[in-house]
Each structure stands twice: as structure tokens, then as C-alpha cells.
Amino acid sequence: MWINMGPQHPMTHGLWNLRVKIEGEIVKEIDPEMGFLHRGIEKISEDRHYNEVITLMDRTCYVAGIAWEHLYIQAAEQALHVTPPARALWIRVLCEEMQRIASHVMWYAAFVQDLGLMSPFLYGMRDRDLLLDHFQSFTGGRLTYEYMRVGGVRNDLPPGTTDRMRKTLDWLMDRFVEYDRLCMGSEIFRKRCDDLGVLKANDCIAYGVTGPMLRSAGVRRDLRKDRPYAIYDQVDFDMAIADSADVTGRYLVRMEEMRQSVRILRQVVDWLDKHPGPVMAPNLPRWLGAPYAPVGREGYLLKRNYPKGVGLSAIEEPHGEANAYVVNEGGEHPYRVKFRSPVYVNLSAAHKYLVGYHVADIPPIMGSVDVCVGEVDR
């Protein structure tokens, strides 16, 4: 019997359709159907100014908006040959790690709700709002920030941010203990999640699966360690690893990642306290639209003579490895922007970790994948 789980289904957490063939309660075959949220972001980007693409990036992955801004901005800066100042890099890492915690907390809320436990959804949303308050204090947005710019970030942090941040981090560390007690302390949770949705390391690599799913299979790969971008080589943290390759493993990896993010954030906050400075690159051409850029003739000159280039960036987004490829053929618009979404690839291996389990296992397994349809369909 084929059943459609989606596009309107509580399991999907977005807009996609999982067609499942079942016998009794056992899944025999699956066929994911994507594209219900395809908004043509790559195409629209070709008609947009480099800094206007950032608006789209927030909406590409709506639970990890600023990580996608970071991804795009790195590629765009490489394509445009712009180097941001150090403080901007640290602020970007601050944003990305905050976003990682926010995204993982959101995942926790949704995932545990899929298991039928309702309270963590509320707890997760409550704690996520604290992080969003911080975002709001320096970007103005809760979900869509438009904060990073080619050459830096839009504005510096308002005074007092770092102190408030430290308080939030302490609060969050206490909450993580509670989260763990609610889940790992529950016999039913372990019974539901152990040996579920197993995707072994060699399958992960063959299907290009990345992020917490890969690390839960025991593969040590984290772009922040392997290919340190921004300032990740200057902060001290550990890679979160599990070896069970199942839903519990992914849960443990994400929980550990949140703790490591807090660790990174504490270092970043300390650094930001000690090193004031500019947050935008000087001498940006005027057409790049930077608020602090010098206004004058040279902007136009630079525009005409701006060198062509190709930018490629890779970041460890909350869901996994994301890549951006930006082709600059001169002019104000990118010639072509191409993104690699981690969830897209993780979903394309779905038949490997769904077939053979119960129908009741589909929501926790898909929950542990952490689907964000916005970045899948783009």
C-alpha cells in the first residue's frame, strides 16, 4: 500500500512529500518528492546586486539564515577579491555559532515532538527565543537578518551585548542538562531511538551525507577543523563524534555540538571584548553599497575595472557541509550562483536509512536528519 506523507503532514516539517510503500507497518520502498518550495533562488540571484543576494540567503534556510549568509559572503568576497577586517570575521563566527545553537534547539524541539513528547517543543522554542533576542539586538531581525555584507558586517555589536551573551550562555548550558535528562534519561526514548535509521560510514561517504549524520557514524569530518575558515583555527573546541550511526548517535552529536558552540562563543565573546575595530573593509567600491564605504569617483572606476573571479566557499552549516560557488563576470550581479545544500544530499540517501523500519519510525528518523526544505528546494 502506497501512502503519501506530505506535502501537508505533521512529519514533514516543511513542504515535501514522502511516498512510502508499506506492508503492514514495515516500510518497503520510498520515493521522496521535492520541489514544492522551489523559489528559484539561484535564478533570482543572477538579477540581483551582490549585497541583495544576502536577503535571499536568509530565506534559503530559514532556521540557519545567518550561516547561509556566511556561506555566500565568503564565496562572494573571494570572487570579488575583498578581504574583511578581523573583527568582522569574529562577529561572523559569533553569528554562525549562535545560529547553530538556535538551529539545533529548533531541531530538538521538532524532533522530540515527533516522538510524541510535547513539552520539549515548548522548552526549545523558549530557549531559542533568547538567542533570537540577541540576534534582534544587533541585526534587527528574528529570522531573516540581512546582516553580513561583502567586506564585513553591517554594524558593530551594541554595547553590553557580550555581557548579556555570557548570561544567556550560562542559562543555556543548564538547559542542555535538562534536555538530556528528558531524553536520554527516558527508557522509552532510548527504546525508540537506538538502532534506528542506521546509516553506516561507508554509505554516508558514498551518498555524500555530511554533518551530524556523518559524525554520528564515527567519521571525523568537520569543516571547522579540517578546513578552518574565518577564524575557526584560532578558537579551541572539540569535534562531536558518536559511533552508533543511529538516531541516538545523531541526537548525541547535536547535543554535544551545542555545548561546543557555547565553548566557542565564550572565546569569541572574550576576543570581541578585547579587540575593538572596524567591521567593514576600507576602500570598498561604492556600488557594493557598504554603509561606511567612501563615496566618490573611484567607486565608479573600480566598478568598471573590477576583476573577474570565481568564489568557492564551504562552511559547516548546522545541518552539514554547505558549498557556494559564485561566478563573477564583472558587473554588479553575480553571473551564476550555485549552492550545495547538505539536507538535499542527506535526503537523497533516504532510501538507505528508511527502508525496513516501521511507519512509526519515519518521523523520528526524518526528524534526526533535520530537514529544512527551504535549503533543499532553494
Added chain:
Amino acid sequence: MSAPAKAIEAPPTVAIPSAGVAEVTAPAVPFLEIEGLRSQQFIPAAKEALTSLLAERAHGKLIRPVFNWAGRNSLFPLHWGLACCAIEFASAFGARWDAERFGVVPRSSPRQCDLLIVNGTVTWKVAHKLITLYEQMPEPKWVIAMGNCATGGGPFRTAYSVVPGVDKLVPVDVYIAGCPPRPEALLDGILKLEELIRERQE
């Protein structure tokens, strides 16, 4: 802006925006049958008898306000997340905003809902599913277009795959601006809808 891609013509199962007239093929919905149609023949007679007996004013003063009160205080939205606004939609049910204070409880089945909150970008691919869901909801029902995408396409209005405004597909009662609107804005929209229902004359 450059000229539209005029070469586009409508394939059988999907609507293409640039041909001037777009067609959305709502698949079937053949399994719907509105119960109560059978009894409608003798309702008018009974109604006439009652109006002469009890007077229309009593109905307007007593019955309708009660039902309107009930209707506006228990709006069950469909549990459906489309895009970015769905996250704020979820936040509105979180601990800080807690939309359940107003009796708003999301249900997963359209049969049990009376409010369709279109929280995100609607693409042409999902358009007929949206219409199907709308038609599966029993009357009386309302629609809230949450966010700029649902209102008019938002930042993606130029895209080839996006419906520029969900009001092209289903009748919309309340539009909420914002990209995405904050949870307060969503609650405000729901309260505005409650005002609309209060004045409803049925």
C-alpha cells in the same frame, strides 16, 4: 525588466504564470460530498415557520452572537508549514507567545480546521494541493495570508515558480505583512480575524 518569456505555454497539469491566464488543476476532490444538502429542501419551510414564530430578531440577538462568539474563540488552524513564516508560526505556539491562550490550536487534519494560515511562499507546484486542502476544510472557514510571500510573492515574486499572492487561489480574509511577520503580528492578525467574525451576518 526584460520581456517575459513568452514561449511558455501551459502543460496539462501545472499552471504557468506568464501566459496571462494560469490554470491550476485541482485534482479531483471527487471524494467530497457536502452533508446536509439532502436536508436543505425542507430547511426553507422550517425556517419560514420559525421566523414567523420566533421572529428573526431573536435569532439575530440570541443565537447568532452565541455562535459567532464560539466561532471566533476557537479557531483551529491547519498544522501546515510552508516556508520561513512557518517557523514564526511555530514560535507563536511556543512558550513566549502561546497562541493557545486565544483558543488557537493547530490540528493536522483539514477536516477539523477552520483557519488556513498560508505561512510561506506558495509555488505553482503546490498550488493545487493548497486548493485541495482548502476545499477539504468544512464551512465556515477562513484564510490568513501570512507574510509577504503569501500576500504578493514577496522577494520571490519575479521567480518562475512562485504564485504572486495566494489570493489568486483561495479567498483571503486577513493579510499580514512582514517577511516574516513576528509572532505578535500573527496573533494580531488572528485577533483581526476574530473582529471580522464578530460582525459576521449569516
Added chain:
Amino acid sequence: MTVQSLYGVAALVAGGIAYLLPFLPPWLVTIIADVVFGAILLAASMINTIVLIWYERKLLGRFMDRRGAMHVGYAGLLQNFADGLKLFRKNTYKPREADSLGFYGGPTAYMVSSLVIFGILPISTGWDNGSLPLSLLLALVIFSFAPLFIFLSAWSSNNKYSLMGGMRSAAQMIAYEVPILIAVVAVVVLSGSFDLTTIVSEQRNYWFALPLFLALIVFVAGMLAEMERIPFDLPEAEAELVEGWNTEYGGMLFAFFMLADYLRALIGSILIVLLFLGGWTLPSYVPAALTSFPLAGIFWFMVKTYLVFGVFVWVRASLPRVRTDQLLRVGWMRMVPLALVSVLIAAAVVAAHCLPVLGCVPGLGS
């Protein structure tokens, strides 16, 4: 218009009966008294159910660090009345392929079978049905009709999710019927009666929860499964089955399901109070002032019932859902042996006649 005509008819009937009462023969007065008592019972159970839903929503809200319904009436007390009225007004769709009899009959029978049990359950001293000798058995038998009706309505609504929900519901309820009945046997052994009133009065020295703690656990777990509440709410598991067996139901039929669910939750809590927690009585050593004020029995009975239901809500707020095979395995492999052990314990208590601290079994004391 239906409502208007109902008002009129009700007023006419009530007025007429009140006027005629002195002139009627005694047997007719008895019948009328029964009907009026039934009506009061019906209203009381419905109102209690609705308040129970409110209680759950508020309590669950507090467990989740939020408020729950609070804008309709005082502290949201009227919220569920609004929900009910709204559902009453909504259109009802029947899928074309659905079978009419099952689609309409299922929810109605589910609702009716849940309501009937209230006629059997004693509430307090004097507030009972004139002591049916087998009231416990009768209540449990009617209580176990439900999976049949659920399955009927799920099958006839012609939806795959409904069907799966109905199948799960049937499997689950059959699996948990057995341990519940065995646990009840323990209570029956200890009290020596199938009559709920007698069972309550047998608990005047100590509550059966103390010697039969194991049976209480089995009974509570089984009741959770029978009521389809988290962690055993597989038939309407939101995450995978949309709304489970009531996916295709909207309007008043959905309200029937909702109400009947909570009616069953109320019945479950009442049964636990009656069988294990001493019903409307308090242990004999508590001060008499606590049990001598007017309607004290009903008061304590309600307090206990709501506390028991609060435990169910607490469980709902803190446990995830189990899977079908795990549920069945726990039901057959754990619950049945535990229930059997509890029967043995009950037999041992009866054989010993008296317990060290708690005192003697009253009915068997001689």
C-alpha cells in the same frame, strides 16, 4: 433553527411534567424520576468532561511553561464550550467512498457506550444505581466495546491513515484488556465482590492501592492504553498518522470523538479511584470533620478523580510515545505476568486475613 425549536420543546415538556406531577400514578413518577436523574447525570458527566479538558489544557500548559487557554471566560473556563459550539455549527463532510452507517454510527456508538458507563458508576453514598451486584464487570464490558466502534469508524471512513489507526487501536486495546481484567481480579479477590459500592466500602480500613500496588501499576498502564493517551496514543499518533482514526472526521462527529475520549479518561480515573483509592471514603483514622460536611463524599471523590487525571497529564507532558511492537510486547510479556503476580499477592493477603500495619480485610475478617 434546530436550537430554537429545542428550547421550545424542552420548555413545554418540562412545564407540562411539573404541572402533571401530583396527578400521576406512582410508577410513572418513578420513571420520570429516573429520567430526571439520568438527565442530571448526563449533564454532570458532560460538564465534568468539558471541565476535565480545560483542566488538562491548563495543567499541560503549566508543565510546558506557558499559560494555556485564558482569554475565553475566567481563566479560559469557557474555552471548551466555545469549541463545542463551534464544532456543532460546522458542516460535516462525509467522504463519498465512506460507508454511511459506519461513518455516522461509529462515533455515535462510541459516544453512547462511553456515556452509559456513568449510569453504572457509584459516585457517593446514596448516589448510585441501587447497587448492581455485577456493576464492575458491566462497566468493564461496556468500556471494552470502544475498539470495535473505533475500528468500525476507521474502516468505514476509507482513509489509509484512519485504517492504520483503527488497526493499531484494535490491537492495542485487545492486548491491554487482558492485564486490566487480571488486575481487577486481584481487587475482586481482596474485596470479595463485583459490586463497586461494596468494593469501596471494603476499603474503609486501608486503600487497596497499598497491598495491591502492583495491580495499580498494571491497571494504570492498561488504562493509559485504553484511553489512548501518551505514551500509548499510537492510534492517533500525530507524527505519522496525521490524526489517526479520526482523520476524516470534522464538525460534530469529531466533537463526539473528542468528548468520548475525555469521557473515557474520566471513567478511567474514576475506576482507579473506586478500585484502588477508596472511592469517596477516607481511611477511618482521618478526623471526622473532614468527612462530615455536606456532600463530602462527592467532594473527596472529585478531588481524587482530578488528582488521578492530573497524573495522566503529567505522564503526557513527560514521556514520548512507544512503538506498536514495543507496546504489544510490553502488554503481553510484562503486564500479564505482573497482573498475575498481583492476583497471587491478593490471594496471600486474603489468606493472611490481616496485614501487619494496615489492619484486617473487613469482609473476610470473620
Added chain:
Amino acid sequence: MGTDGGTGRMTSEEISGRLKEKLPEAVLAFEELPGTAGRVRFRAESALEVFRVVRSDLGYDHLSMVGGIDWVEEREVIYLVWSDLRRNYLLLSTRIAARDAHIESATPVWPSANWHEREAWEMVDIRFDHHPDLRHLLMPDGYAFHPLLRSFKLHEPEELEVKVRRV
């Protein structure tokens, strides 16, 4: 960018040497690309051999993305691969003529190429030969256009009237 260079430098000569040695004809050029070990331009006809060498000899076992770029008269296909051994990226790119653009599918070598290639076909109209399941992924079935071609222009939405037709 200094922060982006990473370990790419160290092995790029080695990689280019190995490639030239193994595939003297297939590899056209080896260029520097910041942030990666390099960019390999290869001949589209011998794509499968290049993939096999890159995967098994060079150890690039993880395919990150496949993308198509429309250069009006020709189309470029890029493959971004990652090696757990070398801890760096390598970019493979090839150009094919826009008329009847087709290239051998990479799915036998990297199973993860499946969806990427479906998307590249749908968006940039590059046919992947011997692809197991080349059908629409993001756009609905029967969509006749390839939106990411340069000839496909976007425009402000017109006033349109949507008819809902029951079938």
C-alpha cells in the same frame, strides 16, 4: 583569502602530476583555485575515466556538488569533490557544446551524484547519459523549460487570473 587556503597547496602539484600521468589526453589544464587543491579542466568525452581516477587513485571519495553553468554557446559542468584523506576540495570542470549538451553520468562512481544531476538537467538542460532516473526533481513533471539558462528571463508578475479547473 588567507584563512581559506588551508592544506590545498601542499598536494596540488602531486595531484596535477598524477592526473597528467594517468590521463594525459583527458586532462586539459590544471589551475590554481583558492580554497581548493586546484581546478581540473578535462575533456567531456572521457568524463567517466577522469571520475574513476579522481575517486580511486586520488582518493576523492566524497562528491559535494554537481552544477551546471550556462555560457550561452557552451555549458560548463562543475564537480566539487572532497577527500577525507587529503582534507581538501578539488574542482573538476568541463565544457560541452550547448547544442545537445550531454555528458556521462557520475552516478556509477559517486552514487550521491543522482539528485545533483537530475537538478542540473532540469535547470541547465545538460543530459546525463546512463543516469538511472533522470526525471524532474524540483519543477513539476512536464515542465518544458530550463530556468537557469541565460535565455530564460525573469519578469515582474503580470496581473493574472487563475482558473481552478476540476479534473
